[in-house]
Amino acid sequence: MSAGWFRRRFLPGGLLPAPGTPRPRASPVPYRRPRFLRGSGSGPGTADASRRPDSRPVRSPARGRSLPWNAGYAEIINAEKSEFNEDQAACGKLCIRRCEFGAEEDQEWVTLCPEEFLMGHYWALFDGHGGPAAAILAANTLHSCLRRQLEAVVEGMVATQPPMHLSGRCICPSDPQFVEEKGIRAEDLVIGALESAFQECDEVIGRELEASGQVGGCTALVAVSLQGKLYVANAGDSRAILVRRDEVRPLSSEFTPETERQRIQQLAFVYPELLAGEFTRLEFPRRLKGDDLGQKVLFRDHHMTGWSYKCVEKSDLKYPLIHGQGRQARLLGTLAVSRGLGDHQLRVLDTDIQLKPFLLSVPQVTVLDVDQLELQEEDVVVMATDGLWDVLSNEQVARLVRSFLPGNREDPHRFSELAQMLIHSTQGKDDSLTGERQVSYDDVSVFVIPLHSQGQGSSGH
Numbered sequence: 001m002s003a004g005w006f007r008r009r010f011l012p013g014g015l016l017p018a019p020g021t022p023r024p025r026a027s028p029v030p031y032r033r034p035r036f037l038r039g040s041g042s043g044p045g046t047a048d049a050s051r052r053p054d055s056r057p058v059r060s061p062a063r064g065r066s067l068p069w070n071a072g073y074a075e076i077i078n079a080e081k082s083e084f085n086e087d088q089a090a091c092g093k094l095c096i097r098r099c100e101f102g103a104e105e106d107q108e109w110v111t112l113c114p115e116e117f118l119m120g121h122y123w124a125l126f127d128g129h130g131g132p133a134a135a136i137l138a139a140n141t142l143h144s145c146l147r148r149q150l151e152a153v154v155e156g157m158v159a160t161q162p163p164m165h166l167s168g169r170c171i172c173p174s175d176p177q178f179v180e181e182k183g184i185r186a187e188d189l190v191i192g193a194l195e196s197a198f199q200e201c202d203e204v205i206g207r208e209l210e211a212s213g214q215v216g217g218c219t220a221l222v223a224v225s226l227q228g229k230l231y232v233a234n235a236g237d238s239r240a241i242l243v244r245r246d247e248v249r250p251l252s253s254e255f256t257p258e259t260e261r262q263r264i265q266q267l268a269f270v271y272p273e274l275l276a277g278e279f280t281r282l283e284f285p286r287r288l289k290g291d292d293l294g295q296k297v298l299f300r301d302h303h304m305t306g307w308s309y310k311c312v313e314k315s316d317l318k319y320p321l322i323h324g325q326g327r328q329a330r331l332l333g334t335l336a337v338s339r340g341l342g343d344h345q346l347r348v349l350d351t352d353i354q355l356k357p358f359l360l361s362v363p364q365v366t367v368l369d370v371d372q373l374e375l376q377e378e379d380v381v382v383m384a385t386d387g388l389w390d391v392l393s394n395e396q397v398a399r400l401v402r403s404f405l406p407g408n409r410e411d412p413h414r415f416s417e418l419a420q421m422l423i424h425s426t427q428g429k430d431d432s433l434t435g436e437r438q439v440s441y442d443d444v445s446v447f448v449i450p451l452h453s454q455g456q457g458s459s460g461h
Contacts, residue, residue, distance in 0.1 A: 086128030086218070087385055087443040088139040094120035094224065096150045098158075118154055120226035122146070123447050125238055127385040129335075130216035134342030137205045138218055142341075145200040146224070149193035157186045157227070187229060191365045194222065194233045198341070202361035206344040217342030220363065221252065221383055223449065228371035230381065230451070233363035235339040240383040241394050242368065242451075245376060248398040251366045254386075255339040257322040257331040264331065264338060264358050265302035268321055276353050279332060280318040282310075288317050327390070331358060339363070370451055378405040380415070381449040384422070387442030391426050400425060401448075419446040 096118040122143055128135030156162035162184050164175035172178075198220065209215060219236020232240045234252035242249040257264060261283065268274060268281035275281065282299050296309045299316075310316075323333050330336055332348045332355055339360045346355045373379070382397055392400075404421060408414040426440035 085443055086132045086135055087387075087445040088126040088128065088132065088135040088218070089124065089445055089447070090126075090139045090143060091123045091447070092121070092143070094122050094143070094147060094150070094226070096120065096147065096154050098151075098154055118150075118158065118226070120224055122222070122224055123383060123449060124220065124222045125383055125385055125445050125447065126218045126220055126341075127236060127238055127387075127443070127445075128216060128218040129337075130343070130346065131214065132216070133209060133212075133214045134205050134216040135218035137208055138201055138220055138341050141204050142197060142201045142220065142222065145204070146193060146197035146222075149197045149200070150190070150226075153189045153193060157189050159186070162186060162189055186227065187231075187367055190224070190226060190229075190231055191367070194224070194231060194365050195362050198233065198235060198361050198363050202341045205342045209342065209344065215343075215345045217340050217346065217359075219337055219340045219385075221385075222363070223251075223381065223383060223447075225370070228369070230368040230370050232366045232368070232381075232383075234366075235341065235361060235363040236337050237386045237389075238384065239386070239389050240381055241397065242379075242381055243398045243401045244373075244379045245402070248394050250394065251368060251381065253364060255337060255360075255364070256329060257336070257338050258325070258329045260338040260360075261322060262302050262305075263360075264321060267358060269302050271357070274353070274357050275321070276351065278319065278348075278351060278353060279321050280316055281321045282316060283320065283322065284316070287320060287323070288312060290317065293317070331355060335359070373451070375452045377409065377450075377452050378402070379451045380405070380418075381447075381451060382422070383447040383449065385443065385445045387440045387444035388422060388426055388446060390442060391438035391440045392422075397422060415448045415450055419448045422446050422448075 098118070124139065124142060126135035126138045150157070153162075153166070155166055161176065161179060163170075164179055165171065170176075201220075219238055220234070221236065221238035221240060222231075222233045223240060224231045224233070230251075232251040234240070235255065237254040237256055238252070239254060240251040242251055253259070265281045265283070268279075272281075282301055284297060284299050288297070292312045293314065295312050297312055298307050299310050300307050319333060321332065323330050327336070331338055332353065334348050335343070335346070335355055338358065339362070341361055343359055344356050347353060348355065368381075378401070380401060382401065388397070400422060401418065404418050405414060408417065411417065423444050423446055426438060426444055428439040
């Protein structure tokens with residue numbers, strides 16, 4: 001697996017070196033127990049690499065040194081980052097073990113020969129808010145949750161068709177027919193494992209942050225290459241796109257208060273006590289004022305995609321459930337995303353109203369059948385936190401990818417260089433390709449994943 005990753009913490013007046021700058025000499029990152037586990041506040045850390053002799057470096061221009069990472073049994077080594085950087089990342093191999101069913105009730109997990117593993121690859125970006133603690137926990141935890149969830153269903157994943165009973169029994173002779181009628185496929189088990197892993201990780205984050213007296217949350221964008229398919233799971237406003245010679249395809253959708261308006265409004269309709277009488281769930285084109293009382297104004301509720309008119313009542317003058325437009329939209333005037341991990345203790349300012357009931361940890365999963373694509377060497381997936389997409393469109397990123405890769409085929413570090421160049425393009429430098437001078441004032445993290453290597457022998461176990 002060869003993928004490029006870079007991240008940048010915004011520093012006023014401080015920019016990354018331009019692409020082509022000589023790389024610093026590699027030096028390992030020593031193991032340090034994460035500070036949030038040492039009881040001394042929030043901060044980044046690394047996983048113990050002493051038992052990982054096959055780790056290889058990934059460059060980090062912001063630190064000026066290489067960062068070892070490995071994924072034996074999907075245990076990811078994270079880069080040491082500044083406590084002011086709320087972005088975190090993880091990547092590596094997934095080795096899914098098979099479950100042996102014995103006569104006893106307890107199931108024994110056994111490690112089989114390497115060729116009998118179900119092998120895959122994993123990439124993840126976490127964009128923290130309210131501090132880096134939740135993002136650090138997610139980077140250190142989610143891959144383990146995912147591995148456990150996949151191992152629990154791996155027998156069904158490798159079967160021609162997922163069996164009704166995972167134990168191999170068939171209670172009803174027509175069980176296979178029922179599975180077929182439901183259209184259940186092996187990829188549905190992977191999707192379910194991703195959804196369950198996000199929920200499990202969210203629970204772990206909640207417990208750990210409560211135990212350490214910390215707060216915060218993060219968005220999560222995950223890509224998993226498994227059995228010839230790429231699964232992209234997104235909870236938040238990070239984004240992944242497929243870039244090919246003649247195609248740009250979105251692989252995720254952003255989840256913000258505006259995009260999930262109806263779900264959020266419906267929850268407030270079913271459980272009005274969640275708003276504590278402080279907010280109105282109805283949406284109006286603008287915040288209503290006292291002079292609007294008795295007037296007929298445009299509005300829409302949870303069951304509406306269109307608009308209608310209503311006579312303004314006193315309760316309509318309350319603060320809106322979703323306030324603002326575009327990037328300024330906030331849920332209960334507090335949070336700019338509607339899905340993610342953590343935020344269990346987050347409350348609306350000066351109230352006891354919790355935001356967690358309105359936040360989903362479940363991701364939306366998109367499946368890309370890599371084996372069905374006629375892959376070219378320049379076909380890549382670009383994953384990035386919202387700091388990149390705030391200033392660059394899908395098409396602009398695609399133009400940068402297409403302009404860079406064909407001329408750098410002999411460079412073994414071209415994907416890392418491309419990730420660095422994408423970040424560099426968000427820092428206000430003149431760019432003849434984008435034709436604009438744009439600056440991102442947010443942390444930016446980027447993965448560039450070459451699909452050509454993922455499509456070679458990816459179906460094997």
